[in-house]
Each structure stands twice: as C-alpha cells, then as structure tokens.
Amino acid sequence: MQRFRAGGRLAAAKKYDILSAMMAHALAGGAAEQRLVLRLMALITTRYNWQNNDLSVAQREIARLWCVDERTVKRDMARLRACGWVVVKRQGARGRVSVLGLDLDRILADTRPAWANIGPDYVARLTGGGDPAPGPDRTVIPFRRSDITADGSVWGLARVRLAAEDATLFEAWFAPLADGGVEGDCLTLIAPSRFHAAYLRTHLAVRLRQAVMRGHPGITRLRIEPS
Structure with missing residues (x-):
C-alpha cells in the first residue's frame, strides 16, 4: 500500500x-x-x-x-x-x-508544504538530500514551469495542491489537463491525448480525486476525457 x-x-x-x-x-x-x-x-x-x-x-x-x-x-x-x-x-x-x-x-x-516550518535539515532528510541543497546551477537551463496560480475554480485549487505535493509529477501529467467544468458532483478534465487520459484513469485517478475533494468535498466523481 x-x-x-x-x-x-x-x-x-x-x-x-x-x-x-x-x-x-x-x-x-x-x-x-x-x-x-x-x-x-x-x-x-x-x-x-x-x-x-x-x-x-x-x-x-x-x-x-x-x-x-x-x-x-x-x-x-x-x-x-x-x-x-x-x-x-x-x-x-x-x-x-x-x-x-x-x-x-x-x-x-x-504535509510536505509545512516541512520547512520545522527546518531545512528536516526537509533535506525527508527528501533524501542530505545537507540542504546548494543554490541553482546557472549553467543549466531550467524547464519552463506551468502557471499554477489558483483562480478560485475547483480545478484551479486542485492544481495548486497537486503541484505542491510533487512538482515533477504535476508537470508531467497534471499540468496539461484542461478544465472541462463541473456538472453536479462531477468534475470533467480534458487530457491532450487518448494515451494521456487512459494513463491518468489507470494510475492517477485516485490521487486526482482526493486533491479535488480536499478543496471541494461535494465533488465526488471525476471524468477524464481526451481532447
């Protein structure tokens, strides 16, 4: 488990x-x-x-x-x-x-967003980083990060939560999703491809649903459709 x-x-x-x-x-x-x-x-x-x-x-x-x-x-x-x-x-x-x-x-x-309140040594220990990480390497060009500013919508709030939990996973699988709107207790998300939608349904649907429900307990169902 x-x-x-x-x-x-x-x-x-x-x-x-x-x-x-x-x-x-x-x-x-x-x-x-x-x-x-x-x-x-x-x-x-x-x-x-x-x-x-x-x-x-x-x-x-x-x-x-x-x-x-x-x-x-x-x-x-x-x-x-x-x-x-x-x-x-x-x-x-x-x-x-x-x-x-x-x-x-x-x-x-x-709980990860609150780890820094304990101290950098705690964060480094739990992330497997040993000593606190040094400053960024200026010779490396970073990947562009998605805009994760909350817009007040159901999916907007869930995006912020998912990005805080695991930025790498968010960029790979959650950032490309578009908001398909809420109907009753169901949130619809639009994936960029059939493969992307199928992967999310099989491997990450529970995580998505939990992120949505923590901000909006009334949303109990999730649909993931290809564009």
Whole structure:
C-alpha cells in the first residue's frame, strides 16, 4: 500500500519524522484541522502497530480516548478516510472491529508544504538530500514551469495542491489537463491525448480525486476525457 516503512535501524527516527510532519501540518492549519490531526496522532501513539501498519480499535475505545461521543468518532474517521490518511484493510463483521491502516506516503505528501516550518535539515532528510541543497546551477537551463496560480475554480485549487505535493509529477501529467467544468458532483478534465487520459484513469485517478475533494468535498466523481 505504501513505500514508506518505519522499520529497520532508523525506525524510531522515521516514526518521529512522521509525527513531526503531522504536527507541522496541523499547526499551519485552522482549529478544525488541528483537532483532527491531534486525534489521529493520539491513536497512532497509543494503538497503532508500526510494524504491521495496523490500527484495530473499537469506536467506543476511540471515543473514550478522544473524550467525545461515538458519532463524532464516525464523522472524524470518515474525514480521515476521505483524505486518504486512513485506509480500511479489513472491514469489521459479526462484532469484530475493522482493521485500519495508514497511508504514510499520502500523509507525507499532504504535509510536505509545512516541512520547512520545522527546518531545512528536516526537509533535506525527508527528501533524501542530505545537507540542504546548494543554490541553482546557472549553467543549466531550467524547464519552463506551468502557471499554477489558483483562480478560485475547483480545478484551479486542485492544481495548486497537486503541484505542491510533487512538482515533477504535476508537470508531467497534471499540468496539461484542461478544465472541462463541473456538472453536479462531477468534475470533467480534458487530457491532450487518448494515451494521456487512459494513463491518468489507470494510475492517477485516485490521487486526482482526493486533491479535488480536499478543496471541494461535494465533488465526488471525476471524468477524464481526451481532447
């Protein structure tokens, strides 16, 4: 499910890095975001099995830990699943609780804009850069970057979010998409070719939909059509 593994010789440091990323992300957001992330961090530090990526705990126990009612637990866990941070590994049945997991890669991608608030050493460590990167090489001509200024539209806001998560992936696959408009709960995106549209549907549709839904929860469907 994920490439990030909190195991091996540096397991403890990796766990702290994940929690630090979540903390920085929460502190950069509003009160509702802070409360939701704090509640998830409470579950991680008390009930999460890092080795197996398992989070198996009843709603009643979560409610007691969070000091809320079970209806609040259902609502917040649904929000965490919708944003892709929590995934269902095995649905509960016949009195058995569901086994959940964390998409650590998704968490790191979503929290990346706040990493700089921790410090350049943290950013360098998580990006595999070692020491902070030197200044740009003036002998290299950079590729032209797409204009990612938010225009207030559904796709405009999603473009900004996708570019912040992974600039290289954005330039290759998301930047060429044109806004086909919103109809009801469906956003239509126009790809430059049939191959481009097919690749997005197969490999990146979930990521696209999550980026759209984080800004506009009412948009639950996505159509990708060739031009």
